Amino acid sequence: MTSPLSRQLVQWRRELHQNPELSNQEFATTARITDWLQQGNVRILPFDLTTGVVAEIGQGEPLIALRADIDALPIEEQVTHPWASTRPGVMHACGHDLHSSVMLGVAYRLKQQEAQLKGRVRILFQPAEETFNGAQQLIDAGVLDGVQAIFGMHNAPDLPLNSFKTRGGAFYANVDRFLIRIRGKGAHAARPHEGIDSIVIASQIVTALQTLPSRTFSSLESVVVSVTRFSAGNTWNVLPESVELEGTVRTHNAEIRTQIPEKITALIKGIAGGFGAEAELEWIKGPPAVVNTPAWADFALRLAEECGYQAESAATPQMGGEDFAFYLHHVPGVFVSIGSASEFGLHHPGFDPSESVIDPAVDYFTQLAPRALKIVANENHQEFTDASSCS
Incomplete structure (x- = not known):
């Protein structure tokens, strides 16, 4: 049986999907995400941003970051779900609505265990990934100040559900x-x-x-x-x-x-x-290659296996691009791909990822965050090899 939060995340994903906004125009998306975070008493940080939201859970040091992207694409949707885009010529054809729902779930779950967190988790709901300038906007606003590691995900429609892959070194092009x-x-x-x-x-x-x-x-x-x-x-x-x-x-x-x-x-x-x-x-x-920190990539893969994913430890480098790369030029971290099992690929009008991606990914990042805080706090590389069971 799904939990109330799980059902809520699906509902929020569908609302985002019905109301897509292009890069740097994500005003209503920003307002929605802000409202949903505030409903969960999640702290919003007052960075000077035109669009996008930065939330934070926990107190003190150290500080890590998680990232989701929120913009859509100028594509006419061909999927006929009741929650299909209501805006002609604009569609969430890359799954950023899924990514945002995952990180909303992580924010709510981490808020429930805030008293036990040994540090802070900053969650970035980033605009303008599709135009490759959103990450730099957040960096210029100072969102990485004090951040010691950063983590992000992208759904992979060419991979089956429950699959997970990343690699140390160059991953995206x-x-x-x-x-x-x-x-x-x-x-x-x-x-x-x-x-x-x-x-x-x-x-x-x-x-x-x-x-x-x-x-x-x-x-x-x-x-x-x-x-x-x-x-x-x-x-x-x-x-x-x-x-x-x-x-x-x-x-x-x-x-x-x-x-x-x-x-x-x-x-x-x-x-x-x-x-x-x-x-x-x-x-x-455009953006540089996504170059994952090898130790964090190894950690991410081990944790994925503990969480029940079929993890690919020697993933083939991807030719797609991602402005998450800009963050990795400033702080160490890792970007991962999680299977979403769509018949049609990213940026296709028939793109239709499975919403079953959401719950396992929420579990994964909810486990990753406190574990990463512990590793950063201890500065003990042996900790990278210790896994943690997902709920």
Whole structure:
């Protein structure tokens, strides 16, 4: 039989799902989460934030942090549950409503045992993860001041329920975006010899970009180059003068990451120049790789096994990105993936994760928090190997 809190968390998740808000627009979401925390007498910290909530349980030192994200995506939902999005073109297609519900449950559970906590647990309900600027907003506001370790999760629709994975070192990838602009010479489609065909040039650039991972860098490195938008022309009988390409590059290697813009620039200028055209690259740097602290990753995996998860101890690095990475540049910690068993993946209009994820994840982080406080307080690495039974 489910507990009253378990039923409440599902209800809150559905309310969040019905009322999604885009990055940096999460005003109603912030108000809801704040109200629900206050109903549980959970302390809200007065950080200067436009959106997002920071709560805290416990007293004294040490201090650790847990993080959930709260924003949605500009996607038209195709799932037909009664709690489907009521906002056209906006959907929780990444499960941030699930993550928020989990951390709300953890806040309530930790509040019940606040007198026994040996330190403080700060819970971050972070805005704007999808635009990769929310974590930095919270860091700039000072939410990491005094924090000695941080922990976060993401649901994984490609994994079955009760599965859990993480790894020490690089887990999620560096994420960068590029815009490539090619300028040729427009012409009548019946007389292409009078112009410089920017579409042909752009097509060759798209093909050539795919050789970067396999012919420029070692095949043992994880490098993905994807062109996701090809924009050109506005009618059927004119060769357009210009084309714009957009896409993303993912890698786990920081050194390779720094080399890629130069490689792309040389490639596109060489191809365009051979046709008498011009090409330029605009590089938009995104979040770095999520690099987990090995000792905390080992601890997280051992605790997951004790809590009944099927834990994967040698998880394959993921090519997705996460702005949780910014926190790990300041404090040690670990980011984990928990199976949510959706037929459709993240950022898909049919994404439909199982709500059965919530209760076990609440149990897990409720156990993790006091255990992590003990480890940080003792500064005893032997403690990393001691597990704790979940309820």
